[in-house]
Amino acid sequence: MxxxxxxxxxxxxxxxxxxxxxxxxxxxxxxxxxxxxxxxxxxxxxxxxxxxxxxxxxxxxxxxxxxxxxxxxxxxxxxxxxxxxxxxxxxxxxxxxxxxxxxxxxxxxxDVSFNYEKAKTIPAFRPAPKDADGTRRMYQEEVERVQEFHKCIECFLCQDVCHVIRDHEENKEAFAGPRFFVRLAALEMHPLDTNDRIELARAKHGLGYCNITKCCTEVCPEDIHITDNAIIPLKERVVTEFYDPLVWAKRRLLGR
Amino acid sequence: MATMTALRQRTLRRDAWWIEPAFLFVLFSAFVVYSFFAGIANANYFVDPYLSPFYSPCITANCAHLTFGPIVGTWWNLAPAIWIVGFPLSFRLTCYYYRKAYYRSFFQAPAACTVPDARSKYGGETAFPLVWQNIHRLTWYPAVILVFILALDAVQAFWFPTASGGHAFGIGLGSLLMTVNVVLLALYTFGCHFCRYLFGGRLDRFHLRPIAFRLYSLISALNLSHGRYAILSLVSVGLTDLYVRLLSLGVIVDPRIVFGG
The missing domain is CATH 3.10.20.30 (Beta-grasp domain)
Structure with a gap:
């Protein structure tokens, strides 16, 4: 037909x-x-x-x-x-x-070079030592979670729409933007990565500036659930490290 | 042939972007006003066997229907709802979905994507008071307990008083409303982003914790509709209270079938 x-x-x-x-x-x-x-x-x-x-x-x-x-x-x-x-x-x-x-x-x-400068500030993947048989293993369910983040084509539409830097030029210094929270999440949730970027996400990349209004997710052409799957889980990891009094008490009583 | 037009507009969007924030502004305002007056009314919140969700758990000695034995003594003579309102309120205020909703509809930060912020300065959730949004997880635990208490209320809503002083099983419109309400609340509470994190999202190596991964997958599916359940459960709580209130005032009659009464 x-x-x-x-x-x-x-x-x-x-x-x-x-x-x-x-x-x-x-x-x-x-x-x-x-x-x-x-x-x-x-x-x-x-x-x-x-x-x-x-x-x-x-x-x-x-x-x-x-x-x-x-x-x-x-x-x-x-x-x-x-x-x-x-x-x-x-x-x-x-x-x-x-x-x-x-x-x-x-x-x-x-000129999107702002993004390339931010990219340089994220510590690279640092893999764990190999297993006894000389290989490194990842399991399918672990691959799938970070695979979503690797779909990013770096169109920077999420950076463009994010009001934190779109409407407030002065925040560009302190805020990395959703594309780089996706990058941080991809590394942080990677089962073989050993770098810790949680303090970096909070202090240097300004995760707290995000007020989760989800515009980045709305415009993503790759349909990455930026807010739900990258930013909020990162925020929760930051809360565990810096704001949760129960975790703090547990660490004081039992050690880390 | 080109013609030049200097165009300076607040936003270049032409769709009706203002509908969603305006709708949420009206809905949230209406809920806050209604729940405030319903919460302090201290009357018309219980019609056997229906207890308004605003007043559950009812823990003060002056309560018309105690959930547990009186935890607060007879010295308290205001509405019992005042003792519990802080728990669901703080859970919803710090919820990631509600944050999005009220930042857009009340603070206009931003009202919609590519619509400029209403304020010239913006610090997000990095400083007081909004840094306190980070306590969201602490509000989730009481919210879970509330779901179980409201589930008990919903079960009790199927047992109607009889002339002999006992209770008989039946189904009323109120029973169904209270059941729908607690189901929506459960879907909202267990689809929470913190719940998703707690039961698996915090892990990097899922294969070591297969049960946690199963739970994480289930909660992730639920979490996709978190915003919908946030709104539906808000409306259902308000409607359930309204139903009990109108019933108590004699404005409406509860259609019901009671077996063996």
């Missing part, structure tokens, strides 16, 4: 951010023809081809796996290559803006 072509207008208005800084830049409207099955990135290519050849857009795989084409479509952080035109109301202009949390380079391209 042949699938009917997607219904909808043949032309849309793309309202795209243009400029090299947020103070002097502005949105520019482009009226472009569209075809069924297009995603936002396709439409921007058409804008480049027809009316704005100098429009700066970062992209790479066009398959939702490289994490390059992150932007804000109608005010919501999305991968442009995975946002189908048919999922948006086409009778109004479609707004495409750069990620608000990061410094603007030009048009839709932002």
């Amino acid at each position: 042949t699938k009917a072509p997607e219904a909808g207008p043949r032309e849309v208005t793309m309202r795209v951010w243009r400029g090299e800084d947020r103070a002097s830049g502005a949105f520019a409207d482009h009226r472009v023809a569209v075809d069924p099955g297009m995603v936002i990135l396709d439409v921007l290519f058409r804008v480049q081809a027809t009316s704005a050849p100098d429009l700066a857009v970062r992209w790479n795989c066009k398959a939702g796996k490289c994490g390059s084409c992150s932007a804000e479509v109608n005010g919501r952080p999305r991968l442009m290559c995975m946002t189908r035109l048919s999922s948006l109301p086409l009778d109004q202009p479609i707004t495409v803006a750069p990620m608000a949390t990061f410094p603007l380079v030009r048009d839709l391209v932002t």
Whole structure:
């Protein structure tokens, strides 16, 4: 059975951010023809081809796996290559803006190096000694839990949407952001890792700044349950170490 | 042809993002106001065999239906609910789901994703008073005890007083309401993030603790709907109290079937 072509207008208005800084830049409207099955990135290519050849857009795989084409479509952080035109109301202009949390380079391209600097502050995996037979073993149920975190494609949409740094630039120094809580959780919950990063998560990466409003989980294109599976379990581990009076009493009475 | 538009808006979202925080604001406010007046009323909270969940366990000597023998003596002449309200209240106030809900709906921090925070400064849960959210786990233990006590109340709600002074098994709308209420409370309490952590989430090597891993898996499944049960159980507690109250005031009649009464 042949699938009917997607219904909808043949032309849309793309309202795209243009400029090299947020103070002097502005949105520019482009009226472009569209075809069924297009995603936002396709439409921007058409804008480049027809009316704005100098429009700066970062992209790479066009398959939702490289994490390059992150932007804000109608005010919501999305991968442009995975946002189908048919999922948006086409009778109004479609707004495409750069990620608000990061410094603007030009048009839709932002400087995400903040994230790479944060990544450097997380101690690497340090495996336990090998078993007597010279191997290291992990069991399936242990692999599955950390595997979810390894799906992260580093699109930084979670970092973009997190209000702790999106609305409060001054917190960038003290707060690593959800992507790096995912990274910390992946290492902390790894059955073979021997590094302890709990104090680091609390003191240096600012886990306490997160007020679990779950926006990071809402925007994750890999459907990682960032808040429930990474951040809250890390918070609970921090509570055990630093805030639980019962654990404290037990340690005082019985030793660690 | 491009036309330039300088656009400065609070948010570029066009969907009705304000509906959820507005709904939760109204729901929580209504619950707080209702439960405050119901909690201090000190009347109309018991109609044999139904005891309002706001007043359970009833532990003061002036209680209309003691759960246990009087723990608080006759000197106490205010509402018995005052003695227990702190336990479920602190559990819900520090619950991860409720934190999300009221940070969004009351504090607007943020009201919705990509909607700017209402305040210019933000320190999260790093300093007093919000650092106290970390005591959530201490509030979970009493909440579990409350679930078992309310389960006892629900069982008693199937035993109706008879003319001869005894009790006979029956089913009333109130019995069903109290049962649904305690089931929702149990689903909420045992799907808690701390419960998930306690029974397995704290471990890195699941294969050494297979029973803990099974429990962790079950609680994880329950935890996926934690927010839903948080809201449903809140509503069911309020409705159960309202039902008992209206019954006690004679506004409604409890439809029931009593066997052998």
